[in-house]
Amino acid sequence: MRPINEAHVAEPGLAVVEVAACDDQTAFAIQALLAGRWETAAADRTTHEAGEPGVRLRFFLDARQKSGTSCTDRTGIVLRRTARRLIG
Numbered sequence: 001m002r003p004i005n006e007a008h009v010a011e012p013g014l015a016v017v018e019v020a021a022c023d024d025q026t027a028f029a030i031q032a033l034l035a036g037r038w039e040t041a042a043a044d045r046t047t048h049e050a051g052e053p054g055v056r057l058r059f060f061l062d063a064r065q066k067s068g069t070s071c072t073d074r075t076g077i078v079l080r081r082t083a084r085r086l087i088g
Contacts, residue, residue, distance in 0.1 A: 013064035019057040021046075027057040039065040 004016050017034065021027040024046050031042055039062045046055035 008060055011064075013062060015061045015063060017059055017061050020054055021057070022054045024055055027055055031057060031059055034061060036067055038063050038067055040067075 008014060008016050017031075017040075019027045019030045021030065027046050031040070034040060035042055041060040043057050043059040046057045048055050
């Protein structure tokens, strides 16, 4: 993954979240769970590094702002349901 840009972590409450997961579905489910609670700049694709297991997903989170609404598009709804199944 690329180096973290200093501006993305310049203030308390800002975070760069990197998820390592076995597949895209799991990575996006984790992103959807966090996006349901805090404002995020969500990623739309995962990456895979040759020779490393699974996939990686990087997105940006602002813990200072609660999410006004959880994902309202159909993809977000499906991902939240998947996330609930994955974590129980």
